Amino acid sequence: MNETIGFIGLGNLGLPIAANLLRAGYSIAVYNRTASKAESLIAQGARLATRPVDAVTTGGIVATLVWDDAAVESIVMSEGFLEKLGQGGIHISMSTVSPETSRKLAAIHAQHGSVLIEAPIFGVAEAAVARQLLIPVAGPQNAQERVRPLLEAMGGQNIFDFGEVVGAATQVKLVGNFMIVSAVQTLREALSMVEKNGGDPKAVADMLTQTLFAAPIYKNYGRMIAEKKDAAFSQSRIPLKDVGIFKKTAEQVESPTPVSSLLYDLLSSGEE
Template sequence: MEHIAFMGLGHMGAPMARRLLTAGHSLTVWNRTPAKADPLVDLGAALATDPAGAVRQADVVITMLADPAALDTVADAVVPALRPGTRWIEMSTVGPDAVRKLAERLGRAVVLVDAPVTGSTDKAAAGELGILAGGDTDGVEHILGRLGRITRTGPLGSGSALKLVLNAAVIGGVALVAEALRLADSLGVDGTTARTALAGSPIGGAVARAFADGVHFDTALAVKDLALATETARLPALEAALDHYRQAAADPALAYADISAAAARIRLA
């Protein structure tokens, strides 16, 4: 099997790396906070002390990082250390511009695939993520298949573009549910009754996410995703949602809490 370098062991990256390790892949891992790699090292992964060290012997590189700035920082260290013929699977939510910028830096010696994911931590652990794959996936589909179901989206950057569309809809929908429940509170409608009625309406999926347990998506990451979306097009409703999430993320207790906690704050604001 290919030797894989996996960089970024946050809420999503850690269970994804574990899936690859338990499937028998040789794995080197790197994370800005090294202690997060300890459970994977206990299972047999090698720990790199820096990004360049992680990729020197890698056939495949996978990045699952927080934002475009983190990807830039890792790329600064990694690009000079990559071997010709390496395949890089970029799975972070960074938007298509960041993916194209990385592709320009890599040139033709390295094949880049953008493959952001849908689903939360539970799906990552179960290998049931949705994988939005843009670019040439030949040679890495068997790896992606261990993480979830692959949807081919088109040329490089199209996976990241579609991921922004989906995240903007879900995150904005959660904020809208919170405001609808605030309206119900103002009108004296019983909260449980309002929630049940909304759950049975066309916006029911967002209601479920607003009250979800056992999953995790940082409020700070919601801010990042909506900022990427609203920088791309004029989206007044999502700009309003972004303001909600920014106010929630300004509270240290909520910044790295799940967006369901932000929804509760929006409802009470």
């Protein structure tokens, strides 16, 4: 654990994940556009980087967890980032981006002797704190083996290997998020119908999520929707962004998008 790990992106999920690394005994250098978000980590011993390149060590490991494709690309292409990471370096890309962007950045890394590993995350901040994140991974096997202890330290309860072809893990993440948004939209519509007909949405959600739909997404969101505690999800920009990426990725290979197109339109109009 002597090497310093770079961590870029301290949003709602990035902050507790970086904190997990510190608790696991890793030395980390952190960068965030709003530097004040790093204060709690600095107090615990993290080093503050003033530029993305300052979080990088030559031949080392740097993780990014930022908003979208453009944000990841801007970091990779920022001054000195690729050159400093250099031969043997590993970039763990943990953001939800398109497979196309992942493949593009992997090729750019290869030109500089470094490697991109995809490791997008299923889980919210509370799951990170509880170390219950699900992480699909794709990229060169030797690099996967090198970063696996890090992913576990970050809070990865289950890590799923989707092979060496970059793009595979982001496909999993896009599919998962598309299915989550679809489930939430279905639950909202269904439980609204029950409530407006004088029924008990909580009782309906309890019955169905203990029987026909006994899955974590249905259970958790069914309860929140029935209790009207799903404001954080409904106000988030993430569903629209991720359904949009899913839809675009499907359209690029001429895969039908009737449901994702409807979802995207509903989310765009604010009728979700």
